[in-house]
Amino acid sequence: MGRISIGVPGLDKMLHGGLIPGRIYLVKGGPGMGKTTLSMHFLMEGVRKGEGALYITMEEPAAHIKTDMGKFGFNVEHPNLKIIDATPTGTKTNILGDIRYMEFGISFDKLIAGIKDILKEERYTRIVIDPITMVRVILNNEAAYRKTFLLFVNTLISNDATIILTMESDEVGVEEYLANGVIELFKFVERGKVLRGIGISKFRGSSFDEEIRPYRITNRGVEVYHNESLFMGEEY
Template sequence: MSVQRISTGIPGLDAMLHGGLIPGRVYLVKGAPGTGKTTLAMHFVMAGVENGENVLYVTLEEPAENLKADMSKLGFKLYDPHFSLIDATPTAERYVLITDFFEEFAENIEKMTDAIKRQFQEKRYTRIVIDPITMLKLTATKEIEYRRAFLSFIKSMMRLKTTVLLTSEVERTDIEEYLVSGVIELKAFNTSGRLTRGVRITKLRGSSFDDAIRPYEITDNGIVVYHDRMVTLP
């Protein structure tokens, strides 16, 4: 019996995932700044938009206007009615305007979980991105409290039957990696003075996957993964 899959919006990555992601689960994309985590996440939600799905993108670090400008240059249709973007970044302008998205989504992971549930009262989203989850981890005072809240978040998302992609800039994400259903890692290597990018899948519950490090590029049209090539390290 074959498992249902949904596309990440990147054909080469889908091939590494042996068909794509299993829907209704929570996944983690981790990597250093500049490796393309936000671009990958945008491919994921835009693949949903192309299918006529409602998708939700919560940005916690990059202001919405910057995100729209950068991603529109790559050809992403951020003004589609199926795409909802929530800016939860703590900017000075936001405090002047007294909007409540920062308080709702970014104060801690419990509030963000509740805020997403409220969004579902108005519209059902099949795909959600939280970019980056790192910002919420910094709000936790105790590791055990964050672990409980993160587990509760995952259970809530599964009950909503939505597929969630989290991004993280933290190299060590033990709790998140242990609890999520899959982990995609983006890496940058310096090989003979040249920058080489490589993507590796380290976990995918309920499925086999390609665990080799495959090269990828960030092009004018987004990310291209070369699933039939290998990253050659010195």
């Protein structure tokens, strides 16, 4: 079965060649662990190959995302990359004119309908929703969240795209059961130093590296050291 690169060579190695296309993947980790950066690698790899890439931000304003990701050298102004601001703030201030704003804080039915409209306008082979956690936070009702999440999944998979959802929860929820793969970002403290580790806890349809490997967030984005063990003393 063919694979697609996630845009981070070390992680592709851990995935034994990359992601299986047309499926949904979950990236989990705490704040500041690099979930957005990792997701942007995935989208920009598609852009580099001439694919259409769609990024939907549900927490950070799109203008902030563009500024922060631009610092890593990502070409966030590329015409093949579309950034949608779906932050549930109810305000349209500080949103750049080339970013389509949609207010979804009141009803996530609008979000799903909006995504359907976007997918009809243009073909996107890579989609990121960052973070899906915001749906759970705002709905604040487990039954309503499960229904909304299932609608999300059904809407996205019908487009035959490869999708990454990010999530900040440490709990095992409906997202992990429905995702085809789960990538987790960890933080450890060893001898007074903070160590970052990346692991794959689920990857349907493929073997994968089951060891937690070290990674860093550099000025070029996320770098994964697939040949190294996490606890290596002074180097990491």
